[in-house]
Amino acid sequence: MKRASLQENLLYHRKLKGYTQDELADRTTVGVRTIQRIEKGEVQPHLQTVKLLAVGLGVEVDDLLVLDNPKEEPINRKWMLLLHASPFFGLIIPLANILFPLFIWINKADQNPIYDIHGRAVINFHASMSLLILISLLLFFALPGLNFFITGFIALIALLFSIRSTLSAMESGTYYYPLSIPFLKKKNQ
Structure with missing residues (x-):
């Protein structure tokens, strides 16, 4: 399911899997504070961080990222x-x-x-x-x-x-x- 932004997509998929922020941090090498800041929209993470979160959630990177049409x-x-x-x-x-x-x-x-x-x-x-x-x-x-x-x-x-x-x-x-x-x-x- 596509959502409007990375923060919404991350929150949606994390809750869909039933993970807390701590549990997602344990499943990845991404810190809890970083996950909190992404979900609040305070930061735009590096692509490597998004890849780690996608693997931890068992989803594709495209499910988290909202790719704009460059045209x-x-x-x-x-x-x-x-x-x-x-x-x-x-x-x-x-x-x-x-x-x-x-x-x-x-x-x-x-x-x-x-x-x-x-x-x-x-x-x-x-x-x-x-x-x-x-x-x-x-x-x-x-x-x-x-x-x-x-x-x-x-x-x-x-x-x-x-x-x-x-x-x-x-x-x-x-x-x-x-x-x-x-x-x-x-x-x-």
Whole structure:
């Protein structure tokens, strides 16, 4: 049975065999603390350690390791870059910061849950920032002069968090978009 990660696979097969962590350590030359850290996801063990654990559990290495399709990784990175970086077209074309990621999200969300999650975050953030900028521009009538600084501050925040999240998505697959109104809510599964 395939699970989502090495830590889940190890835990699943160890419990399936009815072994405690100590018993598995006795059956291999892998220490109890190492097994604990692998199962908690704190470390990524060497292949030799995975082989020893597989032998100790009486399973194949493939039953523990989750091997990614190497052809998918560049595609993921390209789409993630496009999804997170496409809002920068909004600096040239009005509302492109929302429309471009929206079109990408509509086309890719069903193919991979990561695109769905990241797409919603990007669209929610940029829609929220656009709404805040519109409100700050309307403040011209109430606070002439001051609204210029508010609008500039919001635009700067949007730019900085867009750059940060784009880089973070490319390096670690994470993002951080604060002040987002959840216009596109997560699907109930």
